[in-house]
Amino acid sequence: MKAALYSGPKDLKVIEVEKPIPKSDELLIRVRACATCGTDAKIFNHGHPRLNPPQIICHEIAGEIEIVGSALSNFKKGDRVQIIAAIPCGQCWLCKAGKMTICENQLSMGYQFAGGFAEYMIVPNEVIRVNGVNIIPDNVSFDEAAVTEPLACVLNSQQILQIKAGDSVLVMGAGPIGCLHVQVARALGASQVFLADINGNRLLLSEKAVKPDSAIDMSKLDLATEIKKLTNGHGPSVVITAAPSSQAQELAISLVQPGGKVSFFGGLPKDAPFINCNSNIVHYKEVTLLGANGSSPDQNRQALEMIANGKVDVDSLITHRLPLDKVDQAISSVMSGDAIKVVVNP
Numbered sequence: 001m002k003a004a005l006y007s008g009p010k011d012l013k014v015i016e017v018e019k020p021i022p023k024s025d026e027l028l029i030r031v032r033a034c035a036t037c038g039t040d041a042k043i044f045n046h047g048h049p050r051l052n053p054p055q056i057i058c059h060e061i062a063g064e065i066e067i068v069g070s071a072l073s074n075f076k077k078g079d080r081v082q083i084i085a086a087i088p089c090g091q092c093w094l095c096k097a098g099k100m101t102i103c104e105n106q107l108s109m110g111y112q113f114a115g116g117f118a119e120y121m122i123v124p125n126e127v128i129r130v131n132g133v134n135i136i137p138d139n140v141s142f143d144e145a146a147v148t149e150p151l152a153c154v155l156n157s158q159q160i161l162q163i164k165a166g167d168s169v170l171v172m173g174a175g176p177i178g179c180l181h182v183q184v185a186r187a188l189g190a191s192q193v194f195l196a197d198i199n200g201n202r203l204l205l206s207e208k209a210v211k212p213d214s215a216i217d218m219s220k221l222d223l224a225t226e227i228k229k230l231t232n233g234h235g236p237s238v239v240i241t242a243a244p245s246s247q248a249q250e251l252a253i254s255l256v257q258p259g260g261k262v263s264f265f266g267g268l269p270k271d272a273p274f275i276n277c278n279s280n281i282v283h284y285k286e287v288t289l290l291g292a293n294g295s296s297p298d299q300n301r302q303a304l305e306m307i308a309n310g311k312v313d314v315d316s317l318i319t320h321r322l323p324l325d326k327v328d329q330a331i332s333s334v335m336s337g338d339a340i341k342v343v344v345n346p
Contacts, residue, residue, distance in 0.1 A: 034116030084132035152295035165189035173243030
């Protein structure tokens, strides 16, 4: 079969490899769509401490079951399925406490297990035993289903934030994650949803796709001034930093209204993980700072349902569809900011 093998930074080549054979407690799927994200671009450029090359990367996966292991009874050949990316163990104290997104033994597709940049892929039993294989509804395409995983991560963040009717939400960062945050906040009932970015071209592309109540180009306008105008001088009740930016996190704390919530969704570079936090703002304004990391198997199911029932339109975010042979172009499109969501179809 064809696969894009990652052998180290800047070394990703489509080659012929042996088609894998599933064990009795595994599935073999024909990969139909694998959505590409910023993490794939980071791995391509710099590697990842949890990934030992050579490996087949990419973790936003949808496909069709080709072989069902003899020990499995809940699946059949031809089932259209979406696969979770982050794999909780289901047994540690965090998993048992319902906190699967921060499982202390977490594994991942495309890291410890071969991922979706290939014509065929094994779904390991580690995924199956935590209910990480979801049947794709008939009205959802493979391309749309591949975007389930990042949508689930966004849903996790907003469930932690408890977004509700009447909230005013500012999303900082107009990449694919920021676009999903806009759509999910609206689906959960937020009365106003704003999108801001320092890249005016990317903001314009995303504004057309998700239509926030207002899009603020931070390269031309002062965000603090503009967001106060839009919220009657109060500031937003929720600010989500959907970008790996310490400046965005620091600014978010100063922008949120008294009693509001800030979500640090985008992680910072490991060599620069600290910010300057005005703790008096947090103290006197009773601001809540929240983190968000990954998604659970159940949140993947919920996200797939949101796509199926039309609450979130992920198809509008897919700007590029490319064959596996052009995987390098897919990575380049993600890095350039010319795309919102890129899907590779092996």
